[in-house]
Amino acid sequence: MPESNLDNLSEISNLAKLASDKSLDKREFLYERIGNFLVNEGQSFSVSEKKLMAEIICQITGDVEKSIRSHFAKRLSLKSDVPAELMIFLANDDIEVALPILRDSGLLSEPDLLKIVKHRSTQHQLAVAARDNISPNVCQAIYEIGKSDVTVKLLENQTAQITPELLAHIADQSEFILEYQTPLIKRPFLPQPIAEKMYRWVSVALREYISDNFDVDAKVLQIDVADRLQTINSISMESDPSAKLVSKLHAAGDLTAGFMVKALRQGEIDLFELSFAKLLDIDVEEFGKILYADNPEILAAACRSLNLDRIIFKTIFELTLSVRREKDSILTPAVLNAPMDFYDLLSEEAANTALHNAEFMQGALKYADTI
Structure with a gap:
């Protein structure tokens, strides 16, 4: 030797x-x-x-x-x-x-990064999201953890290998998660159909950016935006505007989760509640019991019964906390924490079953006791 x-x-x-x-x-x-x-x-x-x-x-x-x-x-x-x-x-x-x-x-390796994304802290997830040339599977896992700040970091990483399908999905979310709009529009090689779709709801500055950087006819897109706004405004001028608007959008198949959450973000609580109740096919008073229930599993079941994306549930839960605080001076720890793990495991069929369990809906039982 x-x-x-x-x-x-x-x-x-x-x-x-x-x-x-x-x-x-x-x-x-x-x-x-x-x-x-x-x-x-x-x-x-x-x-x-x-x-x-x-x-x-x-x-x-x-x-x-x-x-x-x-x-x-x-x-x-x-x-x-x-x-x-x-x-x-x-x-x-x-x-x-x-x-x-x-x-x-x-x-x-990719498996190493996937484990870190799934099991480590938000700061670890942000660091992985900023890493050069992360794979499509890692990008998907980062998005699926349902944290908007981590998704923004992913979108800002211009070397991240985000699939067109995931970009299209995030673009749909950007109608009500405003933080996604700028980094998404400014990604290199963004498919033009995504930019055209987002033109309907982004700010004036981002519309100008789309017009300058994509081969689109801004006049045609502007007409589409104007028609959409005119329709909503004309409905809103009728008596009981919120209810009329929700009913007509629902009849036309245009009552979406994006519209619902956007109403909530803008402080249109009545419009949000009417929209959600309409999608659940229940009256508004019954929906109020779901939205402001002490057990957050009830709201989770309602969202999952409509097969809403987990980040929509998290957004709804977090945005309604301020309203809950107004209604209840003391909130239990359970109400302050969205049960994301529970939401991930809950199926649409199981959620519908839970919503028809009277004891669960009254808060007398946890979901695990209904199985």
Whole structure:
């Protein structure tokens, strides 16, 4: 065996012995020493030696100051000749440590990123969303966690491989999630039909951007927008305008979740409640019991019974919290937290069944007790 390899084995053996010493000073010294070995381009270690050093790092990391771990991660983030297991370990550390790894390391595979998106913090999800050239599957997983700020970060990442189908879906959501509009319209190679569709509801500034950057006839699009507004305004001039508007939109097949949430965002609570009640085919008073129920599972069941996207449910839940606070001076912790995991697992058929369970609707039973 070459002398250099013998020296390496001797050094690593000594370091491994130090790992049994639980004193903070010794562990921080060991962490930094091994870190220098792994980062230093002049050092020559075999794959097995690097794996052993990586195992020691993982073993003692809980006793090492976050600032030291963070400095090590920054130095290691661009390297490609270290064990992938170590990179995965660091990517799951606190975000101060994980950030450079999530942003720069090429050793994280698609399955690694998917696990981080599904199981780590919002800050980890934002870091993955900003990563260069993330795959279509990772983009889909990022969107499906249902956090608008993370989706915005994904849209702002112009190298992200977002499929045309997902772009079209997010474009539909942008009618009532205004934060999506600008980064979506300004994505490179955005399909023209998406831009034309969004022209109906975006701001004047974004309409000008669409006209300047897409091969569209703005006059034709403007006529469509004017016709749409004129129809709604003419309906609104009739007696009982909100009810008339909802009935006519429903009859024409134009009463959508987007319209409903947009009404809520604009403070048109009556219009929102009438729209939702119409889609559920119940009267407004009955819908009020659903919307303001102490158990948020009831609103979740109502949204899922209409097969609404999870982010629509989350938006409705969050926007109605202010109204709930006006109606109830004290809100239970359950009411303050949208049950997103519950919503993800609930099927449309099961939601309809729950809505016809009197005890569940009265708040006497949790959903799990109705099964």
